[in-house]
Amino acid sequence: MTFGPRIVEVRQNVLKHNDQVARELRREFHDAGVFVVSLVSSPGAGKTALLEKTLTRLNQVYRPAALVGDLATENDAVRLARSCAPVKQINTGTLCHLEAAMVRSALEEWKLAGLDFLFVENVGNLVCPSSYDLGENMRVVLLSVTEGEDKPLKYPTIFNTADAAVITKVDLAEAVEFNRQETYKNIQAVRPGMQIIEVSSKSEQGLESWIEFLMQQHYSPRL
């Protein structure tokens, strides 16, 4: 008996393996009581600087830790180690984004139950990380005042998939004639209702609100 060509329904998500690992991670994070925040931005927006201040501040009361994705160097982990919180670098090699399996293997030696906060700094890239769930509770997109107010319109997907936006380097806002109104309008256009926090890691302006926001998110009931 012979068959001609036939079409079969498959309905499989292309990233199903990543999604599966991310779901397992999310469950583990929940059970361990650790709140996981991923940070995404273009290169140089200040993820590492914000993370260094955040870890230092949280480390006074909580048990934070961080994973940092980078193409090739260990520089970020060295910088973050100054905060005294546990930090591990994930070298992605040529890969432009983190995947859930990389997060899982980086966490193998850590006891999650000993942590309150885990930050996952993605590779500096506003395109590729948007498709990959890392099991995080909250995805935060960073945008520095030096980047231009139309960034959200150029990269709507990453802004839309984020849960909160942090505008960084606000100490430079005046010098670079940062258009606050336009930036807020563009962020709200691609993600209506998104919370926006302004921070300068250098002057520490807004740092308190950012830390409070993190604590609120951690300890508010999650669905």
Place this chain on the structure above:
Amino acid sequence: MHELSIAMSVLELAEEEADRRGGVGVRTIYLKLGALSGVDKQALLSAYELAVEQTQFADCQLIIEDIPTTVYCSKCEAERTIPSIQLFECPECGTPASDVVRGRELQVSALELSE
């Protein structure tokens, strides 16, 4: 550029399905691609051309169906397809709408097999 790794995942998925059906050939892969998937259609098609040569299905075609973004408008109480992902508001009444119903798809919907 993550389209090459996406293209390879698409092909792996097709291979798995073909193996599960007793090692049949695959002529066409049908993919649903949402406007909010984070994957660029042209880049994916180019990457696919490169990736497919490394597989047992060298002649297999990739057909991409674009899925526009659909949001739920709380004011109209209806699903609305938005014309651009640069503006998440109801095209009928202008209410901001962040509840995405469709548009994140990155899914192999069907395969055309050859025995």
